[in-house]
Amino acid sequence: MIKLTGYGKDVIIKVFICILILTLTGLFLNNDIIKFLLIGISVFLCLFTLYFFRDPERKLPDELKSNQIISPADGKVVVIADVVNKEKNIFEIDEQLKQISIFLSPMNVHVNRIPINGFVKFIKYVKGDYIVAFDPKSSERNERSEIGILSESKKDKVLFKQIAGFVARRIVYDIKEGSDVKVGERFGMIKFGSRVDILIKRDAKILVKIDQQVVGGETIIAEL
DSSP states (O other): OBOOOGGHHHHHHHHHHHHHHHHHHHHHOOOHHHHHHHHHHHHHHHHHHHHTTTTOOOOOOOOOOEEEOOSOOEEEEEEEEEEOOOOOSSSSOOOEEEEEEEEEEESSSEEOOSSSSSEEEEEEEEEEEEEEEEESSSSBBOEEEEEEEEESSSSSSSEEEEOSSSSSOEEEEETTTEEEOTOOOOOEEOOOSSSEEEEEEEEEEEEOOOOOOOETOOOOOEEE
């Protein structure tokens, strides 16, 4: 049985109300072409909604070390680059960082997971544009959340961003500043196509490659 995420409850309810209306309308029509078209749309919406809001269980790697970063999202690695931090967050302004960006297509699981044990030291929500998520400019221009975690050892920092894309219009997260968090636990989602950026210190060892498919809660993407 498919497990659905509670983060999509509002959308799921609205979609199934639309499905009910379309199906009932189709059943009472005498025009067979329109009837089957409406029922076909209903079936498609039902299957797509169940698939998109699925929330499979994930198992952390047995060999996971405390200084390793787990992917916070499913998707494809589209950016691995050296960057300079331009804003005050968990890192200092002008600090040299490494950025890993993961693009989530509508077919990926969109539930996001905590990448490292620690506590939330920084949270910021930014209203913005909705340019396509694979555009590098989306990191700084799109609607996004920015979440900074300080590791349990107090030595390591990770900043990650939930970035809305061209289709995605809502970011959801249920953690707050000061929250203790555990690696692999769910903390939110981005609805309908999106991107996640992970920012870490530049001397970190990157364990993924461009175009690699990663799995949230399972793939080790870097070592601090």
